[in-house]
Amino acid sequence: MILLQSPSKYLLQILTTRLENLDKGVELDSHWIEFNDVRYHVQASMKNPNLLFLSVSLPPPPPETVSFGGLPPGAIEAIKAAYGVVAQILDPPRDGFSLTLKLNLSKLPPDEEHKHGVLTKIASVREVVLGAPLRVFLKQLASRTVASDIDKVVALVHRPMESFFLIPQVEKVTVVFPMRFKDSIDILLATSFLKEFVDARRTAGLNNAPPCSWSPSPPPELKGAPPEALSSNAGFVSFVIFPRHVEGRKLDRTVWSLSTFHAYVSYHVKCSEGFMHTRMRRRVESLIQALDSAKPEYEKAVKATQNRSFKRLSLKDGRSSLKSFS
Numbered sequence: 001m002i003l004l005q006s007p008s009k010y011l012l013q014i015l016t017t018r019l020e021n022l023d024k025g026v027e028l029d030s031h032w033i034e035f036n037d038v039r040y041h042v043q044a045s046m047k048n049p050n051l052l053f054l055s056v057s058l059p060p061p062p063p064e065t066v067s068f069g070g071l072p073p074g075a076i077e078a079i080k081a082a083y084g085v086v087a088q089i090l091d092p093p094r095d096g097f098s099l100t101l102k103l104n105l106s107k108l109p110p111d112e113e114h115k116h117g118v119l120t121k122i123a124s125v126r127e128v129v130l131g132a133p134l135r136v137f138l139k140q141l142a143s144r145t146v147a148s149d150i151d152k153v154v155a156l157v158h159r160p161m162e163s164f165f166l167i168p169q170v171e172k173v174t175v176v177f178p179m180r181f182k183d184s185i186d187i188l189l190a191t192s193f194l195k196e197f198v199d200a201r202r203t204a205g206l207n208n209a210p211p212c213s214w215s216p217s218p219p220p221e222l223k224g225a226p227p228e229a230l231s232s233n234a235g236f237v238s239f240v241i242f243p244r245h246v247e248g249r250k251l252d253r254t255v256w257s258l259s260t261f262h263a264y265v266s267y268h269v270k271c272s273e274g275f276m277h278t279r280m281r282r283r284v285e286s287l288i289q290a291l292d293s294a295k296p297e298y299e300k301a302v303k304a305t306q307n308r309s310f311k312r313l314s315l316k317d318g319r320s321s322l323k324s325f326s
Contacts, residue, residue, distance in 0.1 A: 007123035055097040074132035179234035
């Protein structure tokens with residue numbers, strides 16, 4: 001299985017190239033979309049080559065989730081903690097975006113390794129922002145504390161108008177994903193993939209991985225969730241996260257893996273579909289070759305004769321040909 005990387009490779013390339021060519025002062029204006037839900041816009045001018053504006057458009061939240069100014073809870077604090085003096089949050093953000101950061105490259109640390117770490121963190125802005133509320137709950141799990149005012153079922157946005165659910169407890173956090181796909185073939189492949197995914201968790205080499213289960217109907221933990229948020233055509237996947245899964249550096253990996261689980265499944269579904277199409281094309285080509293080699297020799301000769309072309313002689317050419325025989 002291929003695991004998706006947290007930093008945006010394109011954004012990291014832009015930041016690295018900009019830092020290496022500050023003396024050239026080239027204007028920059030770039031738009032792109034990743035994971036089919038987050039839109040980026042990077043802009044820089046020739047007058048201030050050290051300043052770079054990064055705008056991010058997040059998935060629109062469904063009604064059952066909580067957001068503040070288009071951002072999930074804890075996002076502002078997570079941005080300040082991750083980027084420090086390098087990034088300044090612009091309020092309001094640019095039109096059509098949920099967040100705009102003013103990056104000052106002159107305030108990056110002088111140490112090359114530390115500098116690359118900050119750039120990588122900036123390129124991971126999706127994880128920092130969308131994973132902020134999930135990180136808060138998992139940190140509470142690591143310290144084995146749960147806030148008294150937290151609902152039994154918490155909805156967090158992870159796709160446009162779609163949410164996944166957390167059931168926080170002192171000793172564990174249960175994460176439930178309603179899996180939705182538009183294409184009928186994707187639904188069949190995703191259902192099969194998720195069943196195999198759950199079976200693979202039972203192998204001996206994955207004993208330390210979070211327990212995983214799949215069901216075609218909502219699990220009992222979602223009893224208090226809004227009914228309109230529980231629509232699914234590929235079942236429900238549940239993970240149980242224990243404190244050992246969020247200790248130390250494991251926290252970042254767990255937050256990213258859970259935040260992009262639907263994209264992870266979609267990626268492998270599309271890869272499986274492409275692999276099957278390739279196998280089908282190769283099979284058709286081999287059958288055509290077998291049919292061609294099975295044709296009798298006289299059919300090939302007739303076909304070759306039919307494909308011959310003859311040049312029609314004009315009347316003048318015909319008379320000249322007759323004179324040559326006289």
